[in-house]
Amino acid sequence: MSMLPLVALVGNPNAGKSALFNALTGARQKLGNYPGVTVERKAGRLALSDGRPVELVDLPGTYSLDPTSPDEQVTRDVVLGKQEGEKRPDALVIVVDASNLDNHLRFTLELIALGLPTVVALNMVDLATRDGLELDANILSRELGVPVISTVAVRKRGLDHLRQELDGLMNGAPAPYTARPAGDFDTTRNEARRIARAAIVRETPSRRLTAAVDRMLLHPVIGFVILLALLFVMFQAVFSWASAPADMLEGWVTALGEAVTNTLPPGIVHDFLLQGVVGGVGAVIVFLPQILILFFFILMLEATGYMARAAFIMDSLMARVGLSGRAFIPLLSSFACAVPGIMATRTISDPKDRLTTILIAPLMTCSARLPVYGLIISAFIPARTVGWGVGLQGLVMFLLYVFGIVGALVAAWALRLTVTKGESSGFLMEMPKYQWPRPQDLLIGLWQRAVIFLKRAGTIILFTNIVLWVLMSFPKAPDGVRQSEYSIAGRIAGGIHLLVEPIGFNRDISLALLPTMAAREVAVSAIATVYAIDAADDVEALDKGLGERLQGRWSLATALAFLAWFVFAPQCISTIAVTRRETAGWKWTGFMIGYLFVLAYAAAGITYWTAVALGLG
Amino acid sequence: MRLTDLPLRQPAYVDMIDWSALTPSEGQRLREYGLCEGASVEALHHGGFLGKGPIACKVGRMTIAMRRNHAAAVTVRTGPDTGAQDEPA
Known part of the structure; x- marks a missing residue:
């Protein structure tokens, strides 16, 4: 716990809290978790106007101090000083959406009544002006009894002003204002409305941009088509935009490998660095551009306010399988990664809805599958168009995503009829205003994702590869025997191979399946390591790309079965760990691992047998 | 009239909410x-x-x-706001 004074940023969802937090703290943020819960803790450092640092923590948005979900509980516990691992804040910055005053002021009054030193940030005043609202911060301040600063996260003036006010609060200057006691819900609400009405100087009929856009985006048919089109563009972009930067990264990895070869004498250190480290981790790193492009889309969908519309459109469909549109948001985030996706299920208050969503989240095609899909697709699917500028490779990728989604819906339906049976919960959701995301917020989000990915590559993936390299390099095979088969790993793989041979998996895949439990991307680096070791004495083979070498050793049927396996297989230790934490035990975690492996086996088998029957074996 | 029957984009006020249905x-x-x-309400999209x-x-x-x-638990009325419960007395 930091010894710096603590300031908490608190407010309703969609009050522009995160943008304000980014503007105040910049890119130097620390992401962590509150102990015992998987609620993300976002903190950063803020320099007051006299230069003194304070720690600023961004609390989850909530509508009141009466929590209905685990993340709202954290907000309440922190401001009451009851949260384990966090001291009670020395001051509060309450963030209020200027164009939703009557609603947000009710929570503000509830917070002011706590008696902590408080300043209110009247945020997004630019959007309020767009909607034809003119507000007087002075009236608001007088009525609320605390300082009120008009802010727009991108404009410096309001932020400086906010820092000055905090300065005064942190210096213990006696506030010229007095806290007022909170009444019951209705009294507070009526008081909030009265204050909002007093603070609104002028109100002209707004242009209602949001309502006009919603007529299209929420339309049962047009809106659904737009959603599908957006997702399709997203997956095409992941493939086509990423190729140039990915080639560049691949060039660097190759150069690094050559540098190792040129500087080190042949021997075990050379082999270890080249095959275990550069070959393995490098094969994963080249997928960074694709992962960032995917996160770019997800962050855009969230920041623009579209995500809630997607939930609205999907609600009818989700209702058929016993879920609500709200579950669509964690599921869509799971396209990036199931870990934040499963954490995002915290906003679902119905326990059975939430459990079902957690159980199917790993079926959403996460970014860790991209390296695997990317490798296999570029090796086996020809890079030609199928018309209208649609690439065949992108189309196959899209289909893999569709299989994941359909699999998830069917699984949800089956689970809701059996193990998570119960009343279907409702769908209640706020539809935020549309807004154009600020580039710096997107950049900070992408930066954080890149750091997380590179950390994974440098820790869990590197470690797994080193272990794998050792297991694969010893004992040394006699002449004429393949090293990958003779080694310890090869012998273990022999056992696995008996199980997966019927579904078309060869020995290379059998060998890759075990280390892939650590993280899916390891499948790529593991296969790369297998071939690097086997090709060590074969100069010609070493010059070939991984994809080319795959073409020589795998049939198309095997490649397709391998893809089908990865649509379903629960191979990610982080997902398993977060599921265990969120479901509070091994019972549901074990169930999830079991049913996903069964599905993966069946899907790979059906794919392989069908492909062989069609003559692709 | 129930909120489900309220025509789109016709301003109305909440008359009564059947809290027991929720x-x-x-x-x-x-x-x-x-x-x-007493809250103002307007149906925008179905x-x-x-x-x-x-x-x-x-x-x-x-929104x-x-x-x-x-929505069926919410009864609305159209026409001018009588403001019975909207204003704090």
């Missing part, structure tokens, strides 16, 4: 969204095929979405 947490959430007797999906409506200055079974 679970306590649903009721709380709707109250937090600003839905209460989602889902054949309009059987959720309803997006404006409550005060906020919220709810399913039809919840």
Whole structure:
């Protein structure tokens, strides 16, 4: 716990809290978790106007101090000083959406009544002006009894002003204002409305941009088509935009490998660095551009306010399988990664809805599958168009995503009829205003994702590869025997191979399946390591790309079965760990691992047998 | 008139809410969204095929979405606001 004074940023969802937090703290943020819960803790450092640092923590948005979900509980516990691992804040910055005053002021009054030193940030005043609202911060301040600063996260003036006010609060200057006691819900609400009405100087009929856009985006048919089109563009972009930067990264990895070869004498250190480290981790790193492009889309969908519309459109469909549109948001985030996706299920208050969503989240095609899909697709699917500028490779990728989604819906339906049976919960959701995301917020989000990915590559993936390299390099095979088969790993793989041979998996895949439990991307680096070791004495083979070498050793049927396996297989230790934490035990975690492996086996088998029957074996 | 029957984009006021048709947490959430007797309300979109999906409506200055079974618990009236419960006495 930091010894710096603590300031908490608190407010309703969609009050522009995160943008304000980014503007105040910049890119130097620390992401962590509150102990015992998987609620993300976002903190950063803020320099007051006299230069003194304070720690600023961004609390989850909530509508009141009466929590209905685990993340709202954290907000309440922190401001009451009851949260384990966090001291009670020395001051509060309450963030209020200027164009939703009557609603947000009710929570503000509830917070002011706590008696902590408080300043209110009247945020997004630019959007309020767009909607034809003119507000007087002075009236608001007088009525609320605390300082009120008009802010727009991108404009410096309001932020400086906010820092000055905090300065005064942190210096213990006696506030010229007095806290007022909170009444019951209705009294507070009526008081909030009265204050909002007093603070609104002028109100002209707004242009209602949001309502006009919603007529299209929420339309049962047009809106659904737009959603599908957006997702399709997203997956095409992941493939086509990423190729140039990915080639560049691949060039660097190759150069690094050559540098190792040129500087080190042949021997075990050379082999270890080249095959275990550069070959393995490098094969994963080249997928960074694709992962960032995917996160770019997800962050855009969230920041623009579209995500809630997607939930609205999907609600009818989700209702058929016993879920609500709200579950669509964690599921869509799971396209990036199931870990934040499963954490995002915290906003679902119905326990059975939430459990079902957690159980199917790993079926959403996460970014860790991209390296695997990317490798296999570029090796086996020809890079030609199928018309209208649609690439065949992108189309196959899209289909893999569709299989994941359909699999998830069917699984949800089956689970809701059996193990998570119960009343279907409702769908209640706020539809935020549309807004154009600020580039710096997107950049900070992408930066954080890149750091997380590179950390994974440098820790869990590197470690797994080193272990794998050792297991694969010893004992040394006699002449004429393949090293990958003779080694310890090869012998273990022999056992696995008996199980997966019927579904078309060869020995290379059998060998890759075990280390892939650590993280899916390891499948790529593991296969790369297998071939690097086997090709060590074969100069010609070493010059070939991984994809080319795959073409020589795998049939198309095997490649397709391998893809089908990865649509379903629960191979990610982080997902398993977060599921265990969120479901509070091994019972549901074990169930999830079991049913996903069964599905993966069946899907790979059906794919392989069908492909062989069609003559692709 | 129930909120489900309110024509789109016709301003109205909440007359009565059958809180017993909602679970306590649903009721709380709707109250937090600003839905209460006397609040201004306007239906904006009916989602889902054949309009059987959720309803997006404006409550005060906020747009919220709810399913039809919840919207059916809200009785609305059109016409001028009598403001009976809107103003604190």
